[in-house]
Amino acid sequence: MNDDMILRAEEKAINWYPGHMARARRRLAEQLGRVDVVVELCDARIPRASRNPDLDELTRGKRRLLVLNKADLAEESVTRAWLAHYRAQGLDVMSFDSTKGRAKDVIARIERSAAELVARMAERGVKKTVRAMIVGVPNVGKSTFTNKVNGASIAKTGDRPGVTRSNQWVRITPYLELLDTPGLLWPKLSDQRDAQCLAFVGTINDQVMDQQMLAIRLLERLMQDKPDAVAARFKLKDASLTGVPLLEEACRGRGWLLPGAVCDTDRGAAVVLDEFRAGKLGRISLQQPPREG
Ligand SMILES: Nc1nc2c(ncn2[C@@H]2O[C@H](COP(=O)(O)OP(=O)(O)OP(=O)(O)O)[C@@H](O)[C@H]2O)c(=O)[nH]1
Ligand SMILES: [Mg+2]
Structure with missing residues (x-):
């Protein structure tokens, strides 16, 4: 992709x-x-x-x-x-x-x-x-x-x-x-960053969002906020990567490989999202309140 x-x-x-x-x-x-x-x-x-x-x-x-x-x-x-x-x-x-x-x-x-x-x-x-x-x-x-x-x-x-x-x-x-009551979501997710945050934590059905895209965006975001925790968890050797190569680096780091040493990015994306949602990367707040005054 x-x-x-x-x-x-x-x-x-x-x-x-x-x-x-x-x-x-x-x-x-x-x-x-x-x-x-x-x-x-x-x-x-x-x-x-x-x-x-x-x-x-x-x-x-x-x-x-x-x-x-x-x-x-x-x-x-x-x-x-x-x-x-x-x-x-x-x-x-x-x-x-x-x-x-x-x-x-x-x-x-x-x-x-x-x-x-x-x-x-x-x-x-x-x-x-x-x-x-x-x-x-x-x-x-x-x-x-x-x-x-x-x-x-x-x-x-x-x-x-x-x-x-x-x-x-x-x-x-x-x-x-x-x-x-059943979950309630508003009709238009007009703010891209809010929509992405909702998807990161698992509010938006994974079948609707592309999992690989989501996992890549999450990894990129976490590499900015918590680089050490992410690099350690996914055994990243090169912390400067972004996009698909970043997810592939996590696949290599954790051994999510298909025959022929091909990165299993489907599995990688699913595990990255699951581990973040389960708190395995530690306690992480993705949004801060606005500064008062
Ligand atoms: N760590 C943690 N997990 C929670 C907490 N509350 C809920 N969960 C987990 O979040 C997931 C969703 O919980 P549900 O109670 O089914 O959520 P819901 O809001 O009823 O979801 P819908 O009925 O689908 O709208 C489950 O895996 C829960 O175990 C919490 O305070 N802390
Ligand atoms: Mg419920």
């Missing part, structure tokens, strides 16, 4: 919008009337790219809690800066690791969001059941988060986008229910 083909694949990727995303968006709008709190999950490694710009409009008037999920995969200092950034905007925000975090921390935050409403209902003699809807881009960890808060696995999860296909209510306590 040459760089021309890579560019064409990038153009194709940008306008992607599968039908089930449109349905998810409609369903979100329909459900809003039935919920008290909207819990928005974004990916702590790419908060800007993974927040849906339509959500402010769609959830107007609802209590909101923003969760920077997969915080275990992001750099702590960068996540702290994002938390400060969103707090300064008046948002209720927390970071979380849905694989190892404590359910009670999240439950307390959701209850705090709804506290005023619960108190108002209590004045009328009603013990209110708080209903919270979990929303966010595909693969951000909504079902894992729901299971963690629930204390037992009830929602299906998977390391690819589009696992959850329909809304599912989960009763946490008699007074707290969560609604797990």
Whole structure:
């Protein structure tokens, strides 16, 4: 694959919008009337790219809690800066690791969001059941988060986008229910860098994006930000390479070779993406908050 083909694949990727995303968006709008709190999950490694710009409009008037999920995969200092950034905007925000975090921390935050409403209902003699809807881009960890808060696995999860296909209510306590929803992605990924970040972390289906192109772009990006970690992980001898030769260098370094010492770039691309997404290159934040002031 040459760089021309890579560019064409990038153009194709940008306008992607599968039908089930449109349905998810409609369903979100329909459900809003039935919920008290909207819990928005974004990916702590790419908060800007993974927040849906339509959500402010769609959830107007609802209590909101923003969760920077997969915080275990992001750099702590960068996540702290994002938390400060969103707090300064008046948002209720927390970071979380849905694989190892404590359910009670999240439950307390959701209850705090709804506290005023619960108190108002209590004045009328009603013990209110708080209903919270979990929303966010595909693969951000909504079902894992729901299971963690629930204390037992009830929602299906998977390391690819589009696992959850329909809304599912989960009763946490008699007074707290969560609604797990399918991933929501906006119709036009107009910012190329944001689109690429979403693809890097596995939000955009790998069948839609060209895997080799994506792995090459990721390697190039990481060679700028974390050259030592990448060179060590993929045993790169020549750190000055870019494009296809960079992926081939990783193939040679790790021994992903076909008969005749031909680089197995398909396998190489898949492993590069998998290892980054699983945090095997260490904690890496791909986006920084804007500088304040
Ligand atoms: N390291 C880490 N992995 C997580 C975290 N949350 C979720 N995951 C993993 O991310 C992948 C996606 O998780 P899901 O819970 O299926 O994501 P989802 O948002 O429900 O995805 P869709 O239903 O497809 O929209 C799984 O492999 C999870 O194990 C987290 O906080 N940290
Ligand atoms: Mg899900």
